[in-house]
Amino acid sequence: xxxxxxxxxxxxxxxxxxxxxxxxxxxxxxxxxxxxxxxxxxxxxxxxxxxxxxxxxxxxxxxxxxxxxxxxxxxxxxxxxxxxxxxxxxxxxxxxxxxxxxxxxxxxxxxxxxxxxxxxxxxxxxxxxxxxxxxxxxxxxxxxxxxxxxxxxxxxxxxxxxxxxxxxxxxxxxxxxxxxxxxxxxxxxxxxxxxxxxxxxxxxxxxxxxxxxxxxxxxxxxxxxxxxxxxxxxxxxxxxxxxxxxxxxxxxxxxxxxxxxxxxxxxxxxxxxxxxxxxxxxxxxxxxxxxxxxxxxxxxxxxxxxxxxxxxxxxxxxxxxxxxxxxxxxxxxxxxxxxxxxxxxxxxxxxxxxxxxxxxxxxxxxxxxxxxxxxxxxxxxxxxxxxxxxxxxxxxxxxxxxxxxxxxxxxxxxxxxxxxxxxxxxxxxxxxxxxxxxxxxxxxxxxxxxxxxxxxxxxxxxxxxxxxxxxxxxxxxxxxxxxxxxxxxxxxxxxxxxxxxxxxxxxxxxxxxxxxxxxxxxxxxxxxxxxxxxxxxxxxxxxxxxxxxxxxxxxxxxxxxxxxxxxxxxxxx
Numbered sequence: 001x002x003x004x005x006x007x008x009x010x011x012x013x014x015x016x017x018x019x020x021x022x023x024x025x026x027x028x029x030x031x032x033x034x035x036x037x038x039x040x041x042x043x044x045x046x047x048x049x050x051x052x053x054x055x056x057x058x059x060x061x062x063x064x065x066x067x068x069x070x071x072x073x074x075x076x077x078x079x080x081x082x083x084x085x086x087x088x089x090x091x092x093x094x095x096x097x098x099x100x101x102x103x104x105x106x107x108x109x110x111x112x113x114x115x116x117x118x119x120x121x122x123x124x125x126x127x128x129x130x131x132x133x134x135x136x137x138x139x140x141x142x143x144x145x146x147x148x149x150x151x152x153x154x155x156x157x158x159x160x161x162x163x164x165x166x167x168x169x170x171x172x173x174x175x176x177x178x179x180x181x182x183x184x185x186x187x188x189x190x191x192x193x194x195x196x197x198x199x200x201x202x203x204x205x206x207x208x209x210x211x212x213x214x215x216x217x218x219x220x221x222x223x224x225x226x227x228x229x230x231x232x233x234x235x236x237x238x239x240x241x242x243x244x245x246x247x248x249x250x251x252x253x254x255x256x257x258x259x260x261x262x263x264x265x266x267x268x269x270x271x272x273x274x275x276x277x278x279x280x281x282x283x284x285x286x287x288x289x290x291x292x293x294x295x296x297x298x299x300x301x302x303x304x305x306x307x308x309x310x311x312x313x314x315x316x317x318x319x320x321x322x323x324x325x326x327x328x329x330x331x332x333x334x335x336x337x338x339x340x341x342x343x344x345x346x347x348x349x350x351x352x353x354x355x356x357x358x359x360x361x362x363x364x365x366x367x368x369x370x371x372x373x374x375x376x377x378x379x380x381x382x383x384x385x386x387x388x389x390x391x392x393x394x395x396x397x398x399x400x401x402x403x404x405x406x407x408x409x410x411x412x413x414x415x416x417x418x419x420x421x422x423x424x425x426x427x428x429x430x431x432x433x434x435x436x437x438x439x440x441x442x443x444x445x446x447x448x449x450x451x452x453x454x455x456x457x458x459x460x461x462x463x464x465x466x467x468x469x470x471x472x473x474x475x476x477x478x479x480x481x482x483x484x485x486x487x488x489x490x491x492x493x494x495x496x497x498x499x500x501x502x503x504x505x506x507x508x509x510x511x512x513x514x515x516x517x518x519x520x521x522x523x524x525x526x527x528x529x530x531x532x533x534x535x536x537x538x539x540x541x542x543x544x545x546x547x548x549x550x551x552x553x554x555x556x557x558x559x560x561x562x563x564x565x566x567x568x569x570x571x572x573x
Contacts, residue, residue, distance in 0.1 A: 033271065033282070033283050034281045034282055034283065035281070036215065036237045036271050036283045037190065037217060037235070037237050037271075037273075037283065038190065040190065040191035042308065042311060043189060043190060043191060043192070046151075046152065047186070047187055050150075050151060050152070050186075050314070050317075051066075052317070052320040052321045052323075052324055053097070053150055053316075053317065053320045055320070056095060056320045056323050057097070057098060057150055059090075059093055059095065064086065064087075064090065067086040070324050070325070070327065071086055071089055071328060085331075085335055088331075088334065088338065089327075089331035089334070089335070092327060092330040092331040092333075092334045093327045093330075094323075094326070094327070094330070096323045096326065096394070096397050097316060097319050097320045097323045097397075100316060100319055100397065100398075100401045101146065101149050101150070101316055102146075103401065103403055104149065104315070104316070104402045104403055104429065105145050105146050105149065107403045107429065108145060108429055108433045108436070108460075108464065109138065109141060109142050109145065109433075109460065110464065111460075111461040111500075112138050112460075112461075113137050113138045113440070113458050113459070113460055114458055114459035114461070115127045115456075115458055116457065116458070117509070117511050120453055120456075122176075122178065122453035122454075123178060123453065123456065124176060124178050126178060126179075126447075127458075129180075130181045131180055131181050131182065131183070132161075137440070137458065140181060140183065141436060141460075143183060144156060144183055144301050144436070144439075145303065145432075145436055147183065147185050147186070147303075148301045148302060148303025148304075148436075149303040149304070149314060149315055149316060150186075150303070150314065151185060151186030151187065151314065152186065152302070152303055152304045152311065152312040152313055152314040152317075153186055153301065153302050153303060153304075153306075153310055153311060154183065154184060154185055154186060154300075154301045154303070155183075155184040155186075155189065155298055155299060155300050155301060155310070156181050156182070156183065156184070156298075156299040156301060156439060156440070156443040157181070157182040157183075157184050157216075157298055157299075158179055158180075158181060158299070158443050158447050158450075159179065159180055159297075160177070160179050160180075160292075160450045161177045163175070163177060178447075179446075179448075179450045179451070180447075181443060184216065184298075187217075188216055189214070189215070189216055189217075189310060190215040190216065190217055190237065191213065191214070192211055192213070192214050192215075192298070192309065192310040193211065193212050193213040193214075194209050194210060194211045194212060194309040194310075195209070195210065195212045196208065196210075197210060199295045200294065201293075201295065201445055201446065201449045202445070202448055202449045202452055202455065203452075204445070209309055210295050210296065211298045211309070211310075212242055212296070213239075213240070213241045213242075214239070214240040214241075214296055214298055215238070215239050215240075216237065216238045216239075216240070217235075218236050218237065219234060219235055219236055220234045220236045220272055221233055221234075222234065234272050234273055234275070235272070235273040236270060236273065236283075236286075237271045238268060238269070238270055238271075239268070239269045239271065240266055240267070240296050240298075241266070241267055242264055242266060242267070242294075243264065243265050243266070243267035243290065244264055264294040265290045265291060265292070265293075265294060266290065266291035266293060266294070266295065266296050267288065267289075267290055268288070268289050268290065269285060269287075269288050270285070270286045270288075270289075271283040271284065271285055271286065272284055272286050292450065293446075293449050293450065295446075297447075297449075299439050299442045300439065301435070301436060301439045302432065302435050302439075303315055303432065304316075304317070304432075315402055315428075315432065316402070318400050319397050319400050319401065322393050322396055322397050322400070325393060326393045326394065326397075329386060329389055329390055329393070330390065332386070333386045333387075333390075336378050336380065336382075336383065336386075337380075337383075339377060339378035340377045340379075340380055341377075342377075343375035343377035344375070344376045344377070345373065345374075345375060345376075346373070346374050346375070346376050347366075347371060347372065347373045347374075348371070348372045348373075349368055349370040349371040349372055350366060350371045351368075402428045402429045402432075403429065403464070429464065430462040430464075433462060434462070436460060437458065437459065437460045440458050441457045444456055444457065444458070461498070463498070468499060468500045468503065469496070469500070469501055473499065474499075474501070477492060477495055477496065478492075480492070481524075481525055482525045483525075485524045485525050485526045487524075488521060488522055488524055489514070489519060489521060489523050489524070489525075489528070490510060490514060490519075490521030490522070493510045493513065493514070494510055497510055
């Protein structure tokens, strides 16, 4: 993670220089440390309880480890047989968790992230490339939400490019740097302390919870000095805290609440791991730098029930546990089928030292005329019960998903019941999506504070039903516009856009359409037809007919039946 350019940071004489001269023993204490990469107690508990999700998201790495807990060794089972059974069980795993997680994430963001139409030039192409890696705000939001669902919480770090010290003001303006986002997963954050105080963010004074101390696990990549084809990857830890520069001392903000924001900066210390024998847990302080803002630009994104500032119970945690239980039962069933298809040869009337020969076609030859041979296999009498148990677990996972599922629905089920199920599941998801929207807007506010550029906001639709408006709904909106003059032409078009009536049109924009029509969006039907005739007909853009009310001649019962039938056919994922 980069630090801000020198043009945005106070002079060096006010920062590192006097600090090193006045407190050399303080810096010396941090030159070589151990334990900087250790999780705090809260983070360690959060990380340990996510083991079921880790098994499901990375089965190729962790599933064999999970078999020790979910496929225990049977009584009197030989060690070699147990190892073979564990290896064979890997093919029985079906990843329901990842499927349902991707379904939840896709449903939450299926209508995209609404970006502002008028954005200040200082933002540049921010919404097309929010992380300087070519990812749009929608792609970044999907990745952040996915990580939040897996870890209960993820985070957005707002960063600013590190520029050369010799860069002039003219060169900096020509380069036009801008802030960008960095995604932090839950396991990257080693410790996060927070406090409630007032922070000056740009032109706003916000009172709320802000982090005061943050340790983040990262890495430093360097080209090897001995081999140009080899890149060294060194484990590292970045430590952020609040530095009070008024008296050249460092303290947490909670210890000095009277300090002004002009005297406060975010200090960043980079610790890299020593690569020496016997010092495997030692870290060295490589550099100390400062951000140009008085707060730590760290924004949590929650993917479950919030428990603390940076801790939450994942929404799909129980699905991961059921998925592993489903895998355990499937592995036992597969083992039973394997034993049934591979019977064991048994013999009677044969002594162990008798010579028994087997030929082609499993033919056996024995010198004892009274010898009898038979094949013994495992019984499949309990297979039906096992299959029923698997179906029960699959239905339980679908019920716990945050979106309505279609499996098990009968044709006789009413459209209203389906719509009610969908409404209940969407209400759960809407809360998390609102939290994602708030996190993105808070991160955008932090980004605007780096260069004091105008704040922008994004929106995420909470309507997850993947169906276009039907004709009755369009007629009702048309009546509001043409007959009642209750809404403007811009509102009418935006309501149609929200109903996916313009889906599939490339680069469609209500604002651009209004500009092409020569309107500003505030016109009503009365403004467009002052003398009872369509004034816009000469432009060939829009036809307005107010001679017949839209609601006249409708059969109310037929319309309600049509709506119910339409919702019954389309209110599914």
